[in-house]
Amino acid sequence: MxxxxxxxxxxxDEDHCPTVWVDDQSADLVFQGWKADEATEKRCxxxxxxxxxxxxxxxxxxxxxxxxxxxxxxxxSAAELR
Numbered sequence: 407m408x409x410x411x412x413x414x415x416x417x418x419d420e421d422h423c424p425t426v427w428v429d430d431q432s433a434d435l436v437f438q439g440w441k442a443d444e445a446t447e448k449r450c451x452x453x454x455x456x457x458x459x460x461x462x463x464x465x466x467x468x469x470x471x472x473x474x475x476x477x478x479x480x481x482x483s484a485a486e487l488r
Contacts, residue, residue, distance in 0.1 A: 407431050412479065413472035424465050426476045433483035435476055439463030 409427040414420065427436040442450065442462035450462045465473070 409436055410479065412476040413469070415466055415469055417466060417468050424463075424469060426465075426469065426472055428476050428480045428483060430483060433480045435473075435480055437463060437465060439465045 408430045410430055412426050412428065414425045415423040418424070424437070424439040426438075428434070429436060440463060442464055446464065447456070447462050450456065456462060
């Protein structure tokens with residue numbers, strides 16, 4: 407597996423920032439983000455349980471352009487994987 411980085415949050419320092427990647431084998435998106443606060447997680451739990459293998463994270467809106475590029479690349483990769 408290789409992760410292709412599509413960008414870090416431009417509004418934070420280089421060491422502590424949300425990042426978005428695409429897995430070049432599965433075309434899955436991979437996100438690093440801030441852990442959700444208790445209030446956010448509680449609201450998310452209203453939709454159902456959060457399994458131990460999952461997490462609620464927050465990605466800043468200023469990363470929308472990077473996420474769009476990542477989604478486009480994932481779509482292209484998924485088409486190639488078929």
